[in-house]
Amino acid sequence: MNTAMVEAQGVRKSFGSTEILKGIDLRVERGSVTCLIGPSGSGKTTFLRCINHLEKVDAGRLYVDEQLVGYAERNGRLYEMKERQTARSRRTAGMVFQRFNLFPHMTVLENIVEAPVHVLGRPRSEVTAEAQTLLDRVGLGDRGHSYPQELSGGQQQRIAIARALAMKPRLMLFDEPTSALDPELVGEVLDVMKSLAEAGMTMVVVTHELGFARQVSDQVVFMDQGVVVESGAPADVLGNPQHERTQAFLSKVL
Amino acid sequence: MQQQHSLPATRQVTPAAPGESIPVVPLRHPLRLAIAVVLILVALSAAWDVAVNQRYHWDVVVSYLFAPQIMAGAGLTVLLTVVSMSVGIALGTVLAVMRLSANPIVSTISRGYIWFFRGTPLLVQLIFWFNIAALYPVIAFGLPLGGPSLVLGSANVLITPLGAALLGLSLNEAAYMAEIIRGGIGSVDKGQYDAARGLGMNSSQLMRRVILPQAMRVVLPPTGNQVISMLKGTALVSVLAISDLLYSAQIIYSNNYQTIPLLIVASLWYLLMTTILSFFQTKLERRYGRGFDAAPRRNFRSKTRSMTRSKTRTIR
Numbered sequence: 001m002n003t004a005m006v007e008a009q010g011v012r013k014s015f016g017s018t019e020i021l022k023g024i025d026l027r028v029e030r031g032s033v034t035c036l037i038g039p040s041g042s043g044k045t046t047f048l049r050c051i052n053h054l055e056k057v058d059a060g061r062l063y064v065d066e067q068l069v070g071y072a073e074r075n076g077r078l079y080e081m082k083e084r085q086t087a088r089s090r091r092t093a094g095m096v097f098q099r100f101n102l103f104p105h106m107t108v109l110e111n112i113v114e115a116p117v118h119v120l121g122r123p124r125s126e127v128t129a130e131a132q133t134l135l136d137r138v139g140l141g142d143r144g145h146s147y148p149q150e151l152s153g154g155q156q157q158r159i160a161i162a163r164a165l166a167m168k169p170r171l172m173l174f175d176e177p178t179s180a181l182d183p184e185l186v187g188e189v190l191d192v193m194k195s196l197a198e199a200g201m202t203m204v205v206v207t208h209e210l211g212f213a214r215q216v217s218d219q220v221v222f223m224d225q226g227v228v229v230e231s232g233a234p235a236d237v238l239g240n241p242q243h244e245r246t247q248a249f250l251s252k253v254l
Numbered sequence: 255m256q257q258q259h260s261l262p263a264t265r266q267v268t269p270a271a272p273g274e275s276i277p278v279v280p281l282r283h284p285l286r287l288a289i290a291v292v293l294i295l296v297a298l299s300a301a302w303d304v305a306v307n308q309r310y311h312w313d314v315v316v317s318y319l320f321a322p323q324i325m326a327g328a329g330l331t332v333l334l335t336v337v338s339m340s341v342g343i344a345l346g347t348v349l350a351v352m353r354l355s356a357n358p359i360v361s362t363i364s365r366g367y368i369w370f371f372r373g374t375p376l377l378v379q380l381i382f383w384f385n386i387a388a389l390y391p392v393i394a395f396g397l398p399l400g401g402p403s404l405v406l407g408s409a410n411v412l413i414t415p416l417g418a419a420l421l422g423l424s425l426n427e428a429a430y431m432a433e434i435i436r437g438g439i440g441s442v443d444k445g446q447y448d449a450a451r452g453l454g455m456n457s458s459q460l461m462r463r464v465i466l467p468q469a470m471r472v473v474l475p476p477t478g479n480q481v482i483s484m485l486k487g488t489a490l491v492s493v494l495a496i497s498d499l500l501y502s503a504q505i506i507y508s509n510n511y512q513t514i515p516l517l518i519v520a521s522l523w524y525l526l527m528t529t530i531l532s533f534f535q536t537k538l539e540r541r542y543g544r545g546f547d548a549a550p551r552r553n554f555r556s557k558t559r560s561m562t563r564s565k566t567r568t569i570r
Contacts, residue, residue: 052452084456091454101449104545105467115453118463147545167453 005030005171005202006051010060013046020046022226023060028171028219033203035213035234038223039249044206047223048173051204052093053086065092065170091119094164098176100156102148108135108159109144112166120167127166134162138192154185158192165196172196174205210253214238222246314515318506319522327502328523334488334498338423339481345424346431351461353436364432371429377490380422384494386413419491427484434476438469470542478535482528499523 006028013021020043028034036044049055050062053070062069067089071078081089103111112131116122135141138158140151148156157177164172174193178186190212197203197216207213213220213234220237222230222245230243241247304310318324352364371379387409395404406412413421442465450464492501503520507513 049448054448054451087451087454087456090452093452095448095452097445097448097452099445101443101445103446103449103464103468105471105542106545114463115455118459119454149545163453 003030004028004063005032005065006204007063008047008060009062011047011050011057011062012059013043013050013055014058020226021050024223024226024228026221026228026231028202028204030202031200032218033197033205033216034219034221035217036204036206036221036223037208037210037213037249038229041225042223043226044223045175048095048175048204048206051171052095052173053090054095064089067092087119091167092169093171093173094167094169095173096157096160096164096175096177098179100148100153100160100180102156102160102163104148107145107147108140108151111148111159112163115163116166131162131166134165135159137195138162139188152185153181154188157181157189161189161192161196171202171204174203174207176206176208178207178209208253210238210250222249224249309514310518311512311515314512315518315522318512318516318519321506321519323497323502323506324499324519324523327497327499327520328527330497331485331488331499332527334419334423334491334496335481335485337420338427338488339484341420341424342427342431342480342484343477345428347435347466349428349432350435350439353432354439368429368432371426372433376422376426376487377493379426380419380490380494383413383418383421384415386418415491415494415496419488419494419496423484423488423491427480430480431477434480435469435473437476438471438473439465441472442468467542471539471546474535474539474542478532478539481531481535485527485531486524 004027006026008024008026011021011024011026012019022043024043024047026034026047036048038044046055050057050069051064056070068078069089070081070086072081072085073079102108103114106114109128109131112134113124113127116127116130117124132141132144135144138161140155140158140162143151143155143159148159151159161172161177177193178189181189186209190209193203193205193212194216205212205217217234219231220234221228222237222241222243224245230237230241230246236242237246238250241250305312349364349367352360353368355361355364390409393406393409393412395406446464446468447460450460455463488498489500491498492504495501497505500520503516507516
């Protein structure tokens with residue numbers, strides 16, 4: 001019945017007395033690409049972090065792969081999840097961060113095999129072979145023994161994508177993956193993301209790259225001040241925005 | 255191009271043909287060289303004086319260097335240092351993690367421990383543990399409020415001078431190590447927590463695999479200092495009549511009045527031990543610096559060369 005990969009119903013989140021998310025309703029279909037756009041402080045990143053349990057949802061329901069995020073529902077009550085359950089359910093989604101967040105004390109290969117070996121308990125030799133395939137896929141097959149610091153930002157972000165993919169997630173979350181990159185390095189990361197989308201990965205992308213949103217996404221969601229202002233096909237939201245806040249934002253960005 | 259033509263030709267510069275290298279005259283540092291020569295002369299004359307001055311009694315130094323009493327003392331100093339540092343680091347790590355805990359009771363207990371053990375003199379703590387029998391004549395593990403207990407024995411028998419020394423040094427060291435390790439943990443980028451959690455790690459995996467190895471880089475240099483000051487600080491246990499290295503030397507010179515030569519003997523051993531420790535510290539720092547320090551290490555030879563003439567260095 002509920003076949004969406006992500007389903008948000010009235011999701012709310014506050015930090016202290018500031019309400020960041022004021023009731024988000026959103027549906028991400030399996031195999032689709034959704035881009036979250038909007039001005040900074042609109043709650044895009046917070047919502048993305050909620051999907052991966054990095055932030056706790058205060059109110060509303062958020063389902064990822066038909067599982068309620070952060071809580072277990074029994075007899076009409078919500079029970080907060082234990083830490084180990086949360087850690088387990090995080091494996092559904094892979095996350096890529098604005099600042100890459102690679103582990104600097106490990107080589108590229110060690111970064112990629114770390115979680116499959118130590119979290120999933122899979123044999124290292126098998127995972128290493130897979131990691132090499134992933135590295136080839138992001139075009140960095142020869143950099144397995146480098147340390148992250150020795151690589152450019154674009155290369156680091158491609159490694160971060162490979163690291164997330166090594167956990168075989170059913171959903172990929174991207175938090176402004178190109179915002180910390182030099183302009184000439186943005187393209188190589190977007191190319192990897194495009195090929196991932198073509199391979200049928202479900203993706204939620206917080207981005208300022210409207211070209212990418214128009215070209216690759218199935219759904220564009222415009223958020224402002226903690227609410228979804230407008231959502232729909234990229235041609236509609238970006239090409240023919242109905243809401244004046246969307247129009248104002250796009251006129252500033254384009 | 256047009257801009258260049260419109261500029262007035264104020265000076266005549268012979269342009270180098272493309273691909274042709276221009277000879278560079280390195281900058282000379284005559285003052286640097288002069289200071290180095292003076293310092294070498296001062297150091298040599300001081301060394302010469304120490305070598306020929308009869309009052310140092312180098313023959314006595316040599317005869318006591320490997321004396322059984324000195325060797326036993328050095329062994330005890332090493333034992334005290336190794337055990338106290340190991341317990342101190344282990345307990346300090348626990349205290350550091352406790353201090354950062356979200357549970358306010360746990361973090362307050364850690365804070366209180368650090369406050370107490372850093373705030374009282376080590377000498378007092380050592381004498382306190384030595385005299386613990388005055389407060390608790392019998393040591394027993396028991397349930398609170400008068401439940402059944404397992405009696406271990408008299409405190410006077412259980413807490414030997416060596417035991418009191420180890421307790422005092424370890425518990426004191428743990429307080430300092432806790433603060434060093436807490437600083438190291440705090441130095442790790444917050445994004446590392448997100449990345450590790452995002453990959454499905456639980457708190458213990460996050461700490462062991464991601465945070466602590468990175469904290470090591472910041473923790474190691476001050477820990478090296480702690481080990482070396484512990485090595486020399488163990489001399490304090492002579493108040494508990496434990497014959498560590500310094501106390502052994504003192505016993506000997508109180509009999510033969512060769513104070514200076516025996517202090518030299520002890521110092522040579524302390525120097526040897528700190529040199530070995532520094533060597534391992536450097537190795538460990540290099541091990542945990544991997545991935546952080548991309549700049550190539552400068553060795554001694556390149557340092558001496560740069561003293562006499564300037565050298566182009568590539569900056570990464």
